[in-house]
Amino acid sequence: MKRVRRISLAFFLILLAACQSAAPPTPYGTLAAAFPSPPFRVVGYVTDWGVQIAPSQIEKLTHLNYAFALPQSDGTLIFPANGWKLKQYVASAHARNVQVLISVGGWGYDKQFEVFAASPALRATFVKNLMQYVDENKLDGADIDWEYPSIGASSENFLALMQELRVELNARKKLLTAAVAAFGDNAAGISDETFALVDFLNVMAYADSGAHHSTYALAERALDYWHARGLSQNKIVLGVPFYASPGDVPYRKLLKNDPNAAQTDVSNYLGGIAAYNGLPTMRAKTRLAMERASGVMIWTINDDTTDANSLLSAIQETAQGNLQAK
Numbered sequence: 001m002k003r004v005r006r007i008s009l010a011f012f013l014i015l016l017a018a019c020q021s022a023a024p025p026t027p028y029g030t031l032a033a034a035f036p037s038p039p040f041r042v043v044g045y046v047t048d049w050g051v052q053i054a055p056s057q058i059e060k061l062t063h064l065n066y067a068f069a070l071p072q073s074d075g076t077l078i079f080p081a082n083g084w085k086l087k088q089y090v091a092s093a094h095a096r097n098v099q100v101l102i103s104v105g106g107w108g109y110d111k112q113f114e115v116f117a118a119s120p121a122l123r124a125t126f127v128k129n130l131m132q133y134v135d136e137n138k139l140d141g142a143d144i145d146w147e148y149p150s151i152g153a154s155s156e157n158f159l160a161l162m163q164e165l166r167v168e169l170n171a172r173k174k175l176l177t178a179a180v181a182a183f184g185d186n187a188a189g190i191s192d193e194t195f196a197l198v199d200f201l202n203v204m205a206y207a208d209s210g211a212h213h214s215t216y217a218l219a220e221r222a223l224d225y226w227h228a229r230g231l232s233q234n235k236i237v238l239g240v241p242f243y244a245s246p247g248d249v250p251y252r253k254l255l256k257n258d259p260n261a262a263q264t265d266v267s268n269y270l271g272g273i274a275a276y277n278g279l280p281t282m283r284a285k286t287r288l289a290m291e292r293a294s295g296v297m298i299w300t301i302n303d304d305t306t307d308a309n310s311l312l313s314a315i316q317e318t319a320q321g322n323l324q325a326k
Contacts, residue, residue, distance in 0.1 A: 035099065035140070035175065035199075038062045040319045041237055041295025043177075043202060044312070045103065046089065048080035050302030057301055059096045060316045063175075064089060065143050065202075067103040067300075069133065073115040075125030077104070079133055090138055099140035101175060102133060106145050113146045117157035123164055131168050141175025143202070148181055149189035159191050166197045175199045179297075182206075182222035182239075195231050202297040206241040213245035213275040215265075219285050223292045236293040240285055242303035242311055244269065244276035250303035251276060251311060262309035282311050286318040 043063040046053055058064060066086055070078040079102075080086060093100045105113065116122035130142055142165060149158035162176065169176045176198050181187040182205040190201075205222035206214035219238055226236050242251045249269055254261045254276065261267040264278050277285065289296045296315055298304075304312050 037234060037294065040290060041200065041297075042312075042315060042319070043237055043295060043297040044301040045297070045299050046301050048082050048085065050300060052085065052088075053301050053304075054306060055092050055096070057304070057306065057312060058089070058092050058098055060312050061093075061098050061301075062295070063140075064093050064098055064100045064301075065103045065177075066100060068106040068145070069102050069104045069130070071105060071109055071112045071116065071126065073112045073122075075116040075119075075122035075129070077126070077129050077133070083137075086137060094138075099175065101141045101143045101177065102130070102137070102139055103143040103145050103179070104130065105147065105179075107147050110147060113149070114154060114157070117146075117161045118153070120160075123157075123161055126161070127164050127168055130165070131172070134169075134172070134174065139174070141169060141177065141199070143177045143179065145179040147179075148186040150185070151188050155189040155191050158189065159193055162194055162197045177202060179204055179239075182218065183225035187225065192230060195235065198235060200235045200237050200294060201226070201231065202237045202239055203293075204239045204297075204299070206239055206299065214241045214277055216281060216284055216288070219288060223288070227292070233292065234294045237295045237297045238285065238289040238293045239297040239299065240277060240282060240311075240315075242277075242298055242300060244274035246272070247274070249274050249276075252303060252305040255305055255309055259309075277311070279309065279311065279314050282314050283318045286315045287322060290319060290322050 041062045042060060043065060044061045045065045045067050047067050066080065066089060069080065072078065090100050116126055134142060146158060149155050166176055177200055178198055179202040180190050182203055203222050203226060205219045223236065223238065243249060244254055254267050254269060254274060257269055258267050262279050265276060265281050267274050286296055298312065301312060304310055
């Protein structure tokens with residue numbers, strides 16, 4: 001009897017192992033497994049060409065997105081020229097437990113994305129080149145800023161690109177994010193299937209003009225749109241501007257022109273009206289993001305001031321105060 005039981009047990013174990021090996025793997029593995037989500041994300045874009053930001057600014061972030069690597073139609077990339085600057089940012093950020101991602105694309109590179117993303121071979125070239133850069137620079141992930149895939153073949157190609165990036169970044173236990181339009185036709189090209197692939201989406205709720213540039217109402221409308229699409233709150237990051245429209249005037253320059261500009265959203269700048277987000281609106285948007293999103297995304301930290309009127313400090317203080325109050 002003992003021998004029969006041993007044979008039966010052995011047969012059961014072999015059968016169980018066969019069933020487990022036959023189970024189909026999930027398409028992209030376990031997503032977002034590398035890093036726990038912070039209580040509130042503060043994602044700051046920093047440009048390669050902008051003024052260098054200070055460690056005191058970096059420590060107020062959870063993620064630093066370095067902009068931009070420029071995609072080419074053949075799947076290659078032109079990486080930022082100042083490699084030394086990126087290395088300094090990575091060292092400073094990692095010392096403060098801040099994750100650093102390379103942002104790819106930006107305004108004006110839709111044509112290049114369209115061409116290479118339509119070809120499996122060129123997508124493979126792109127992914128290989130990008131992963132090599134991520135590895136060499138000890139980055140924590142990649143942020144795709146394709147402005148903008150449209151409904152149809154373009155949307156399908158964007159999805160295929162994100163699927164392939166997810167596989168490679170999973171293997172490295174790194175993040176995958178994307179910058180997306182606030183709402184409307186430019187946002188419609190991001191298919192719902194993309195939601196499961198990303199750690200979060202940076203919603204650019206500031207691409208408006210004149211006196212309507214990035215109002216509080218626009219932020220509410222953007223959040224309404226992505227919630228209605230079914231994107232989970234934990235994957236929504238609300239974009240805010242540190243610049244004025246028209247002219248993309250940095251916030252810090254507005255303050256040099258008028259120190260009182262910090263307390264309002266409209267200022268006279270060089271004879272024209274500049275619309276932006278001052279301290280009261282930035283605090284209000286931070287509270288909104290805490291209620292309906294998972295964080296705030298900033299374009300760009302380079303445009304901020306480091307004195308008492310800092311927008312980044314206002315975001316951090318508001319978020320910390322609200323978290324402590326809960």
